[in-house]
Amino acid sequence: MTEKSTELTWLGIWFKNRAKIIGGVIVIVAVGVTAIMNWPGSKSIGGVPAVEASYAGSGDHKKPVVVVFIHGIFGDKSTWGRQESSFPEMLVSDPALSGKVDAFSFRYYTPAFQSAANVSQLAVQLDGVLEDKEVMQDHEKVVFLCHSMGGLVLRRHLLMTHKLDKVAMIYFYATPTNGVEIANIAKVVSSNPQLRAMFPLEGNELLQNLQDDWLHWEEARRLPSYCAYEAVPTVGNIFIVPQSSARALCSEVYPMNANHMQIVKPPRRDDPRYSRFVTAMRKAVGASLLNPATTISDQPYPRTVAVEVPGAREQGTYTEVFVKKGDVLRFSARGIWCWGGTSGCSDADGTPGRPKADEDPEAVMLKGQHFGTLIGRVKDWYFAIGTSRAIEAKETGNLVLLMNDRKGTYDFDNSGSIQVTATVEAGMSGRRE
Known part of the structure; x- marks a missing residue:
């Protein structure tokens, strides 16, 4: 070249x-x-x-x-x-x-x-x-x-x-x-x-x-x-x-x-x-x-909130009610929500209807509980509400309510909502205060 x-x-x-x-x-x-x-x-x-x-x-x-x-x-x-x-x-x-x-x-x-x-x-x-x-x-x-x-x-x-x-x-x-x-x-x-x-x-x-x-x-x-x-x-x-x-x-x-x-x-x-x-x-x-916070640490007992809990919300409904470990939680619910389309729906009080025979209760958000159960969460503590009406808190934090379903599926075929009234009563430590 x-x-x-x-x-x-x-x-x-x-x-x-x-x-x-x-x-x-x-x-x-x-x-x-x-x-x-x-x-x-x-x-x-x-x-x-x-x-x-x-x-x-x-x-x-x-x-x-x-x-x-x-x-x-x-x-x-x-x-x-x-x-x-x-x-x-x-x-x-x-x-x-x-x-x-x-x-x-x-x-x-x-x-x-x-x-x-x-x-x-x-x-x-x-x-x-x-x-x-x-x-x-x-x-x-x-x-x-x-x-x-x-x-x-x-x-x-x-x-x-x-x-x-x-x-x-x-x-x-x-x-x-x-x-x-x-x-x-x-x-x-x-x-x-x-x-x-x-x-x-x-x-x-x-x-x-x-x-x-x-x-x-x-x-x-x-x-x-x-x-x-x-x-x-x-x-x-x-x-x-x-x-x-x-x-x-x-x-x-x-x-x-x-x-x-x-x-x-x-x-x-x-x-x-x-x-x-x-x-x-x-x-x-x-x-x-993410709503601006109200002062929750000084809320007097009993603490009560009435909220709508949609079935299609995986993160749940965040309440402004503050719960201390040892407090007693009481619930009442009314409404209907469905998971899996209309193949499974809750009873009128938010308790589970009959789960489908081929569903594995271990695959849901709260293991061991049926699809459609009303459940609560305080920090990392998940608990079933269902037909229970008095539950002792195992953790301290704000109360979150949601429906029990498989993770990542809430937005696909869930529908309906229920109205939940939650009341927090002082546990033994709260009464001493």
Whole structure:
């Protein structure tokens, strides 16, 4: 090959791929700048890479709902904005959610120029933090909010643990579910193995397995999964995570007028980056669980509430009645609800009708109880009401009422509702007070 033909070949490659080449150079520079900006954020203690986790705001952090924030690669607490006005702080100080929502942030070691834990190892670290801090135990419902690679860490965590009992929804902001071309370029300047998790889907065994396992897990497919994608390029005309990757495996999709870095930094509560998340959370968790709280700890005995309990509400009906361990609960109910279409319906007082012969009572929300039984929940304690009229509380917290059915099936064929009156009387400890 002559010198001239070689020159023409290189010119041909340049003109054919100039956009990618220029974009790659821009991204390499951007990665370097991001690394410098985030260098203090990826902390180590005594030379050992640190995993950190903390709640935003003050208090006992045992509110009904917790939102768990998980940042992406090269991220840290600054991912969510300035400390005093960050997404987590904005959430816990929202007057409309007063006393109802905690914000918990998981932060992991993600340097630009050093090795670190891979996505599967980060998923194990996330599980350890949630367990150590008793995040799942201390809240009625759990919502996950993930930025970029944080969504991959979460999906890997859920597939490893299968802990979906309390998970109400996931909101993914610019998560590269199908991978991104830019990861192939960024690896030139970064030795962080976390980049490999974001290589394009073709040839990326981790992403392929994540998607296959998620799609074959029925409960995961039914879990509300909202996805926001960046509608503004980050540098030039470069989108860090293209729409085609960010919207995969989603229940609902929303374009955000922000780039990859700004998509989780809402400047105010009426910005869609914040408002769309809160609206989705209300739908997934249930408006009653997020209504502004009344003072319940000082409620006098007896405490009575009359509520409508729909059959098609898996999260149940959250009441404002506070129950202490040892209190006596009394119930009366009236109405009809049905499960499995009209093949099984309750009696008029909400007690179970005849369950179908082929139904397994072990498969329902409260094992050992028939379909259609009126059941209650206080924190993690589930109990059958049925024809019982006096029940001693085994846990302390707010009372939730619901129909006993198979998890993940409530919205499909359940119908009807019953009116329940619940009264809480003081137990022996309450009488001594």
